[in-house]
Amino acid sequence: MDNRNRQLSRDNANWEELFGNLLGRPEDEAFELLRRLRLSKDPLEVLDFVRHGDLLLSCGIPSARNERESQIDAMALEHAPIKVPAKPWTLVAGDGIVSELVSAWFKWDDAFGYPFVDRDAFFTSEPMRQRSLVLKTDFRARFYADAKKHFDLDQSASITNVQGLWLLFTFSCAAGTDRAGSMYRFAAYEMLKRMRLKSKYSKLRDDVPEQALEKKAIAKLYWGIFSFESLASQAFLQLSMMEIPWMDSPYSASLTGATKDDNLDMFDRPYESGTTGPPMVVGARYATSQLGKLLNEVMEYITGDISDIGGAADLQRRTELLTLLSDFGQSLPPSLQIKDNFVHQNCFLWIFFNCVGFNILRNLDPGTVVAGSTVKEHIIRHCELDTSIMERAMEAEFFTEWSVVVVCGVLNVLPHLVPLLQDPQAQSIFSRSCVITHALSNQLPILRILIRGVQGMAVSLGQRLPTTVQPVFQNLPQDDGLVGDVPTAYQLPHPERMRNVILDESADATNVGIDLSLVIAKWSAISAA
Numbered sequence: 296m297d298n299r300n301r302q303l304s305r306d307n308a309n310w311e312e313l314f315g316n317l318l319g320r321p322e323d324e325a326f327e328l329l330r331r332l333r334l335s336k337d338p339l340e341v342l343d344f345v346r347h348g349d350l351l352l353s354c355g356i357p358s359a360r361n362e363r364e365s366q367i368d369a370m371a372l373e374h375a376p377i378k379v380p381a382k383p384w385t386l387v388a389g390d391g392i393v394s395e396l397v398s399a400w401f402k403w404d405d406a407f408g409y410p411f412v413d414r415d416a417f418f419t420s421e422p423m424r425q426r427s428l429v430l431k432t433d434f435r436a437r438f439y440a441d442a443k444k445h446f447d448l449d450q451s452a453s454i455t456n457v458q459g460l461w462l463l464f465t466f467s468c469a470a471g472t473d474r475a476g477s478m479y480r481f482a483a484y485e486m487l488k489r490m491r492l493k494s495k496y497s498k499l500r501d502d503v504p505e506q507a508l509e510k511k512a513i514a515k516l517y518w519g520i521f522s523f524e525s526l527a528s529q530a531f532l533q534l535s536m537m538e539i540p541w542m543d544s545p546y547s548a549s550l551t552g553a554t555k556d557d558n559l560d561m562f563d564r565p566y567e568s569g570t571t572g573p574p575m576v577v578g579a580r581y582a583t584s585q586l587g588k589l590l591n592e593v594m595e596y597i598t599g600d601i602s603d604i605g606g607a608a609d610l611q612r613r614t615e616l617l618t619l620l621s622d623f624g625q626s627l628p629p630s631l632q633i634k635d636n637f638v639h640q641n642c643f644l645w646i647f648f649n650c651v652g653f654n655i656l657r658n659l660d661p662g663t664v665v666a667g668s669t670v671k672e673h674i675i676r677h678c679e680l681d682t683s684i685m686e687r688a689m690e691a692e693f694f695t696e697w698s699v700v701v702v703c704g705v706l707n708v709l710p711h712l713v714p715l716l717q718d719p720q721a722q723s724i725f726s727r728s729c730v731i732t733h734a735l736s737n738q739l740p741i742l743r744i745l746i747r748g749v750q751g752m753a754v755s756l757g758q759r760l761p762t763t764v765q766p767v768f769q770n771l772p773q774d775d776g777l778v779g780d781v782p783t784a785y786q787l788p789h790p791e792r793m794r795n796v797i798l799d800e801s802a803d804a805t806n807v808g809i810d811l812s813l814v815i816a817k818w819s820a821i822s823a824a
Contacts, residue, residue: 480527515545521535678725
């Protein structure tokens with residue numbers, strides 16, 4: 296009886312606290328609480344959310360808490376090209392910080408890697424996606440917790456929740472600390488299937504403004520996620536979970552003969568010197584979607600049953616794929632050529648281009664001749680282009696606000712060069728790429744994990760790392776917790792002799808890849824011996 300009374304007393308106190316919040320909070324916050332109560336199956340979860348939010352506020356979230364933070368927020372609001380209110384989206388930051396981060400999203404991430412958010416539809420959407428859009432910040436852990444909390448309260452199938460889940464997946468992988476990262480990817484895909492948007496899309500009319508907007512948002516959702524999923528799945532040596540979308544691409548194709556003089560600003564106006572934000576290139580997103588289709592074709596072949604890797608039939612097919620890739624690159628107008636128009640969208644586009652090339656060449660012997668060059672020559676060309684792009688991007692300060700898509704560059708360059716380190720040119724490119732990786736690793740923990748994996752590869756292959764980059768690899772953390780947080784499906788290319796060192800009889804690997812976590816575990820064991 297006493298236990299029952301204590302439980303009733305706790306319940307009563309909880310209900311009084313929840314009711315008190317509804318009465319005492321500002322009107323916009325009270326409205327948000329009511330909205331959450333209607334979505335949640337358990338009102339006490341909403342109370343936990345309120346307590347969590349108050350805890351974040353007490354831990355130092357920007358607000359009117361002190362004059363300096365108010366000044367920073369006001370300055371951010373003044374300079375942000377897109378101005379939005381923080382509430383009711385989030386309590387984590389003020390209007391200025393949120394406006395600046397949303398603006399950064401449409402300047403950098405929407406420009407290439409994650410073009411699945413329609414800007415016009417964005418301002419009519421619900422909170423989860425907005426919370427997810429502002430993860431790239433010193434507040435990212437708090438925004439991340441806020442977005443996850445919203446998903447816990449609202450798991451209904453909606454476009455905004457699908458987009459939010461994909462962004463949670465990308466954040467967790469870039470952070471390298473969330474074992475649940477793949478869960479968000481699979482949940483987004485399953486949610487998208489449940490929505491049956493193909494039927495809805497076919498019924499929407501272009502001559503009704505609201506329906507035309509929704510139709511455009513659905514098309515960008517499918518094509519944008521398809522492009523990103525193509526990149527994500529290749530990192531795990533998997534076929535894309537997304538089929539090629541059934542509708543036409545919503546992105547504008549490149550203009551024939553277009554040059555950098557045809558660049559636009561983030562609001563699709565002609566770009567002028569001094570314009571806020573980086574130049575945008577007509578056709579960049581469309582070119583990305585076409586590369587995604589080619590990468591899908593490549594992965595279908597690479598992950599299939601290749602009976603004789605390096606045999607005549609295999610080399611013929613890879614030559615065909617390399618020819619398709621080369622033709623694609625040569626068909627792009629000057630506005631999409633990195634040498635003619637060095638802007639951030641083209642940086643990402645050509646890193647993606649090289650990513651396709653690396654996958655076509657997976658696990659061929661370096662001396663094998665394919666499409667007129669040795670595999671080693673192909674790899675060095677791709678690595679040199681990726682590295683020079685990233686170096687120029689750093690000089691241009693693209694990384695002050697940037698897309699995590701650039702990580703694809705170093706994730707490809709370093710592992711592919713380790714087996715070639717006896718070559719002076721490969722050594723030089725490797726050293727330059729290590730400098731870039733080290734510079735970005737404070738912002739992206741996954742790169743610190745990559746550094747450990749690269750050292751593990753070198754140990755396994757008996758390769759000596761260049762002395763110029765030894766400091767990058769010294770005093771690396773040995774904690775097993777970090778190893779456990781590596782996305783276990785991430786695959787490194789493996790020469791056969793590395794496979795023999797890393798794997799024992801009970802382990803397994805694909806024909807073309809090996810788990811990064813296995814490489815790190817082996818290196819840790821060797822280092823501890």
